[in-house]
Amino acid sequence: MVTIGIVGIGLVGSELVSQILKSSYKDVFKVVGLTTSQKMVVSDAQYSSLSIDQKSDLRPAVLASGVQTDLAQFADYLAKSNEHSIIVDCTASEEVANLYPTWLRSGLSVVTPNKKAFSGSLDLFKEIQDLAVNTSQTKKGRSPLIYHETTVGAGLPVLSTLTDFVRTGDEITKIEGIFSGTLSYLFNNFSTLTSTDAAPKPFSETVRVAKDLGYTEPDPRDDLNGMDVARKVKVITVTICGRLAGLELDLSTLPVENIVPEALQSIKSTDEFMAKLPEYDDHFSKLNAEALKENQVLRYVGMVDVHGGQSGVKLAKYPATHPFASLQGSDNIIKFTTKYFPNGVIIQGAGAGAAVTAYGIFTDLLKIQERVEGF
Numbered sequence: 469m470v471t472i473g474i475v476g477i478g479l480v481g482s483e484l485v486s487q488i489l490k491s492s493y494k495d496v497f498k499v500v501g502l503t504t505s506q507k508m509v510v511s512d513a514q515y516s517s518l519s520i521d522q523k524s525d526l527r528p529a530v531l532a533s534g535v536q537t538d539l540a541q542f543a544d545y546l547a548k549s550n551e552h553s554i555i556v557d558c559t560a561s562e563e564v565a566n567l568y569p570t571w572l573r574s575g576l577s578v579v580t581p582n583k584k585a586f587s588g589s590l591d592l593f594k595e596i597q598d599l600a601v602n603t604s605q606t607k608k609g610r611s612p613l614i615y616h617e618t619t620v621g622a623g624l625p626v627l628s629t630l631t632d633f634v635r636t637g638d639e640i641t642k643i644e645g646i647f648s649g650t651l652s653y654l655f656n657n658f659s660t661l662t663s664t665d666a667a668p669k670p671f672s673e674t675v676r677v678a679k680d681l682g683y684t685e686p687d688p689r690d691d692l693n694g695m696d697v698a699r700k701v702k703v704i705t706v707t708i709c710g711r712l713a714g715l716e717l718d719l720s721t722l723p724v725e726n727i728v729p730e731a732l733q734s735i736k737s738t739d740e741f742m743a744k745l746p747e748y749d750d751h752f753s754k755l756n757a758e759a760l761k762e763n764q765v766l767r768y769v770g771m772v773d774v775h776g777g778q779s780g781v782k783l784a785k786y787p788a789t790h791p792f793a794s795l796q797g798s799d800n801i802i803k804f805t806t807k808y809f810p811n812g813v814i815i816q817g818a819g820a821g822a823a824v825t826a827y828g829i830f831t832d833l834l835k836i837q838e839r840v841e842g843f
C-alpha cells in the first residue's frame with residue numbers, strides 16, 4: 469500500500485481522487501490528506517483512507533471541515549507514514565514547486581502536473597533529479613521518486629517516450645508540435661479549411677468554451693501569451709539536458725509569441741480580461757482571413773531544436789496537407805525526429821482536460837507503486 473496526499477483539489481486534483489476511488493486500486497492508494505490553498509484535512513494516526521463522499525464536491529467539503537493549510541505540517545504527516553508516501557502537487561504554484569527538494573529529502577515521492585519546477589532554472593531541476601536518485605533509501609527500501617508526465621501533453625506518453633530515446637542512446641534532433649490543448653481547441657475550431665455554412669464562432673467565445681471545458685490554465689492568458697507552451701518546451705529541454713551530460717541549452721532567450729492583445733496583457737483580473745476579449749474578435753478574424761486567403765490555417769506551435777538555435781513558440785500558418793492542419797478537438801500532436809527514427813515518431817491525442825490529466829497522474833502513481841512494491 470502507498471499513502472497519498474494531494475496538494476490542490478481543483479479540477480485536476482478532484483478528478484484524480486474520483487478516478488482512484490472508482491478504480492481497482494482504491495485499496496492500494498490510500499488518500500490520507502487533501503489541501504486547498506486555504507484549508508487542509510489529514511486522516512488519523514493509523515493513516516486510514518479519508519472517508520470521501522463521491523457524490524459531493526470535494527473542495528467545499530475540505531473548506532468546511534479543514535484546518536488552515538500548512539504544507540510543512542502536511543508533508544511531515546505524510547513522511548511519518550510507515551508506507552511509502554507520495555505527495556501529488558495539483559496546483560500551478562511556483563511556491564509549492566520550490567518545496568519539492570525538501571519533500572524528496574524527507575523521503576516523499578512526488579508526482580505533479582505543475583510545470584513550474586521543470587521550466588525555471590536548470591539548477592532546481594538538477595537538484596530535484598539528483599535527490600530522487602541519490603537520497604538514501606526510505607520506506608520499502610528505495611529512494612524517493614519524481615514523475616511529471618502530465619507537465620507535457622497531459623496523459624499522453626510524451627516524457628516517458630523522450631526519456632526512452634535518451635536512455636537508449638538514440639539521438640534526438642528535433643521535437644515539434646502543438647503542445648497546448650487550449651490553443652489546439654481554439655485554432656482547430658476557429659481556423660479551418662473545411663467548408664461550413666456557418667462562420668466560426670467569435671474567437672472570444674471559443675476561449676470561453678475552452679475555459680469551461682477545463683482546458684485553460686486558471687487564467688487563460690497563461691495559454692494565449694504562449695507561456696504554457698513555452699514552459700512545455702522548457703520541460704522537454706531540461707529533461708533532455710538533465711540526462712545528457714554537457715548539453716546546456718539556453719532557455720532565457722526562447723522566442724515566445726504572445727497573442728493576447730496588448731491592452732489586455734496587464735489587466736489584473738481574469739474576469740475583466742474575459743469581459744474585454746470580445747472587443748478584439750475582429751483582430752483575430754482578420755488574422756484568420758489572411759491565412760485562409762493563402763489556403764492555410766492558423767496553428768500555435770512549439771519547437772525544440774536540440775542542436776540548432778530554432779527552439780521557440782509561435783503562431784504559424786499550415787496548408788491542409790500538413791498533419792497539424794487536420795487536428796481535432798483539444799488534441800496535441802508531438803513529432804520526435806531522432807537518429808533511429810529519421811521520419812519521426814508522432815504522438816497524438818487529447819492533451820488537456822481534467823480526465824486525461826488525472827489519468828496521466830494515475831499512471832505515474834502506478835509506476836511509483838510498482839517500483840516501490842515490486843509489482
Ligand SMILES: NC(=O)C1=CN([C@@H]2O[C@H](COP(=O)(O)OP(=O)(O)OC[C@H]3O[C@@H](n4cnc5c(N)ncnc54)[C@H](OP(=O)(O)O)[C@@H]3O)[C@@H](O)[C@H]2O)C=CC1
Pocket residue numbers: 475476477478479480481503504505506527537558559560561563564581582583618619622649682683684685686819820821822825
Ligand atoms: N487542466 C488541464 O487540462 C491540465 C492542467 N495541468 C496542470 O494541472 C495543475 C492544476 O490545474 P487545475 O486543476 O486546472 O487548477 P485549479 O485552479 O482548478 O486548481 C488548483 C488547486 O490548487 C490549489 N492551490 C493553489 N495554490 C496553492 C498553494 N499555494 N497551496 C495549496 N494549494 C494551492 C487551489 O486552491 P483553492 O481551491 O483554494 O484555489 C486549487 O485547489 C496546473 O499546474 C495545470 O497547469 C496540466 C495538464 C493539463
Ligand SMILES: N[C@@H](CC=O)C(=O)O
Pocket residue numbers: 619621622647648649650651683684685691696819820821
Ligand atoms: N492549459 C494547458 C493545460 C495543460 O497543460 C493546455 O491547454 O494545454
Ligand code: NA
Pocket residue numbers: 617618619620621622623624625626627828
Ligand atoms: Na504527457
